[in-house]
Structures are given as C-alpha cells and as structure tokens.
Amino acid sequence: MRILITGGSGFIGNHVVRNALLIPGVERVVNLDALTYSGNPENLSDVEDERYRFVHGSINNGDLVSNLIRDEHISVILHLAAESHVDRSINSVQPFIETNVDGTRVLLESVVKSMANDLPIHFVHVSTDEVYGSLEKEDSAFSETTPLNPRNPYAASKAASDMLVQAFINTHNISAIITRCSNNYGPRQYPEKLIPLMTLNALSNNHLPVYGDGMQIRDWIHVEDHANGVLSAMLALYVGKISSGEVFNFGADNEQTNLDIVKEIIVQTGVDESLIQFVQDRPGHDQRYAMNYQKAEQILGWKPEIAWKTGLQETVQWYMNNPEWVESTRQNEF
Numbered sequence: 001m002r003i004l005i006t007g008g009s010g011f012i013g014n015h016v017v018r019n020a021l022l023i024p025g026v027e028r029v030v031n032l033d034a035l036t037y038s039g040n041p042e043n044l045s046d047v048e049d050e051r052y053r054f055v056h057g058s059i060n061n062g063d064l065v066s067n068l069i070r071d072e073h074i075s076v077i078l079h080l081a082a083e084s085h086v087d088r089s090i091n092s093v094q095p096f097i098e099t100n101v102d103g104t105r106v107l108l109e110s111v112v113k114s115m116a117n118d119l120p121i122h123f124v125h126v127s128t129d130e131v132y133g134s135l136e137k138e139d140s141a142f143s144e145t146t147p148l149n150p151r152n153p154y155a156a157s158k159a160a161s162d163m164l165v166q167a168f169i170n171t172h173n174i175s176a177i178i179t180r181c182s183n184n185y186g187p188r189q190y191p192e193k194l195i196p197l198m199t200l201n202a203l204s205n206n207h208l209p210v211y212g213d214g215m216q217i218r219d220w221i222h223v224e225d226h227a228n229g230v231l232s233a234m235l236a237l238y239v240g241k242i243s244s245g246e247v248f249n250f251g252a253d254n255e256q257t258n259l260d261i262v263k264e265i266i267v268q269t270g271v272d273e274s275l276i277q278f279v280q281d282r283p284g285h286d287q288r289y290a291m292n293y294q295k296a297e298q299i300l301g302w303k304p305e306i307a308w309k310t311g312l313q314e315t316v317q318w319y320m321n322n323p324e325w326v327e328s329t330r331q332n333e334f
C-alpha cells in the first residue's frame with residue numbers, strides 16, 4: 001500500500017500519518033500539505049521513518065498531484081486537506097470553496113487520470129457531521145442516510161465536496177468512500193478551536209469566551225479514535241471488504257455542551273469560574289450534532305476506545321507540557 005495523505009501536517013492529519021506508518025504492508029506515506037496557518041511542520045518533526053515523505057504543496061496544483069501519484073506509485077489517497085474553521089468561513093468563504101471544493105475536484109480528476117493510465121487507486125474522503133445540519137434535543141442522531149443540510153459556509157463547502165465525490169463514483173466509476181466524523185479533540189489541535197483555546201486561555205489566566213449561552217451540543221471524539229476509523233475504512237476498501245460509494249459515520253456517544261467543557265477545563269487547570277465570559281453567539285450557530293456510528297461498528301469492527309474524562313485530562317496536560325508547540329502556532333492569530 002502506497003498512501004498519499006493530504007493535509008497530513010494538520011491536527012487530524014498528523015495522527016493519521018503516524019498510525020498509517022504502523023499498518024503492516026504500508027510501503028510509503030507521502031504527506032502533501034500546503035502548510036496554511038493550521039498546518040504545522042512541528043506536528044510531524046519526530047517522525048523519522050524512511051517510508052515517510054513530506055511534500056510542501058497544494059492539492060489545487062493538478063500537475064503536482066498527478067506527478068506525485070505517478071512517481072510514488074500511489075494506490076490510496078486519504079484526503080484530509082481543508083479549510084476547517086467555521087468562524088473563518090463566516091468571515092471569508094472564498095478559501096473554503098477553493099480548497100474544500102475545487103481542491104477536491106483536482107484530486108478526483110487526478111484519480112480519473114490515473115485510472116486512464118491503468119493505475120488503480122482508492123480515494124477516502126474525510127468529511128464531517130456538519131454536512132447533516134443541526135438537531136433538536138429530542139431528534140435521533142445523524143445516520144449515513146440523513147439528507148445533507150449544511151447550515152454554514154464551511155459545512156456547505158464540505159457537503160459540496162462530498163457530492164462531487166459521489167458524482168465521480170457514479171460517472172467515472174472511481175473507487176471512493178466518504179467518512180463523516182463528529183468534533184475531534186486531542187493533542188496538536190490549532191488553538192482557534194474550543195478545547196485548545198480555552199485550555200491556553202485558562203493557563204494564561206485570560207477570559208474564556210463562550211458563545212451565546214454555551215448550550216450548543218457536540219459529540220466529542222478523541223482524534224486517535226477518528227484517525228483509526230479513517231484507516232480501518234481505508235483498509236476495508238483496499239481489500240474489497242466494502243464497496244465504492246459507502247459512507248461511514250464516526251462518533252463517540254459523548255454529547256457535551258460547550259459550557260460543560262469549559263467548566264471541566266476550569267477544574268483541570270485550577271482557574272476561577274469568573275474567567276468565563278459569555279460573548280455574542282456565532283451567527284447561525286448549529287444547536288446540536290450527534291452521530292449514529294453503528295454501521296462502522298458492524299462493518300469495520302471499529303469503535304471509539306478513549307474515554308472522554310481521561311482523553312480530556314490527557315489533552316489538557318499535553319498543552320501544559322508542550323509550550324514550544326504552542327509558541328510555534330503564535331505567529332498566526334486565533
């Protein structure tokens with residue numbers, strides 16, 4: 001197996017790169033990353049494996065992607081590269097369309113080109129629960145057949161890319177699957193996202209800005225569990241255990257409100273609750289996401305392994321123990 005991972009220097013990508021290198025039979029892992037503000041070379045600086053190669057470049061560069069696929073004899077693409085922060089998509093949609101939609105289009109066309117040269121290739125598209133829209137408290141969790149109903153520009157760009165993948169499966173007969181996961185937490189997440197932001201603010205005794213009433217609910221999953229889910233789906237596609245066109249949800253049955261998370265971080269960092277500051281809510285803020293992931297359990301034999309309390313404790317500790325990493329993200333605003 002010779003794998004091209006896009007966005008491997010980002011939060012989830014670096015966990016996927018590390019774990020891919022542990023899979024027997026993996027001969028090559030090429031990480032194509034443009035190193036935008038959220039991509040950090042530090043995330044993989046400890047990986048010293050001769051099967052690993054980093055390529056600094058964009059998925060939007062079709063020639064680069066096609067040459068990499070050909071020269072590295074790539075047999076699987078794991079596509080994670082994206083603009084990933086909802087707040088940024090509210091301020092400026094263009095980079096989200098360019099990377100998430102057009103970048104995915106470039107990768108899909110490269111797959112078709114590779115097939116035309118008789119080089120079979122599998123494509124795993126990493127997507128999000130946000131494409132399904134928002135749930136009310138009493139609604140049942142999203143399943144793989146829930147209609148797409150994106151409600152912010154980030155979610156719309158991911159839903160558009162999911163649909164492009166489905167269209168390429170149907171029209172060009174490519175071998176591809178889509179994975180959709182709930183909110184991730186864990187080490188090396190860029191500190192614009194809730195858990196690292198609150199942890200680092202608490203550690204410097206700064207205000208903890210909570211959107212609206214803080215009652216928004218997400219199903220939080222440890223990044224290692226997500227990375228292993230993506231890799232088990234990849235393996236199942238590679239060996240023909242699942243067919244092209246399948247969709248898999250990943251989640252952790254771990255619905256938490258933003259406010260409860262902030263309170264837990266307060267306990268773990270030992271700061272005062274008065275640091276909480278309720279700020280104006282994000283426009284169009286989705287109320288609740290929850291994932292039904294029975295299909296992944298039944299077909300892939302996957303389940304989330306890391307308990308929330310332990311996972312969060314270890315994550316907060318990781319940010320405390322890694323000030324150099326935090327410093328390496330400081331040149332960018334968040």
Ligand SMILES: NC(=O)c1ccc[n+]([C@@H]2O[C@H](COP(=O)([O-])OP(=O)(O)OC[C@H]3O[C@@H](n4cnc5c(N)ncnc54)[C@H](O)[C@@H]3O)[C@@H](O)[C@H]2O)c1
Pocket residue numbers: 006007008009010011012013032033034035036037038039040057058059060079080081082083084085099103126127128129158180181182183184185190
């Ligand atoms: N973080 C979550 O909770 C979550 C949940 C479900 C799905 N996802 C999806 O997982 C993927 C990874 O998310 P993340 O949280 O690691 O994001 P991230 O922002 O931490 O990382 C994104 C990576 O993509 C790279 N990148 C951006 N544009 C690129 C381009 N044009 N070419 C090559 N590389 C480029 C960045 O440099 C960065 O390394 C995304 O597709 C996201 O939609 C994330």
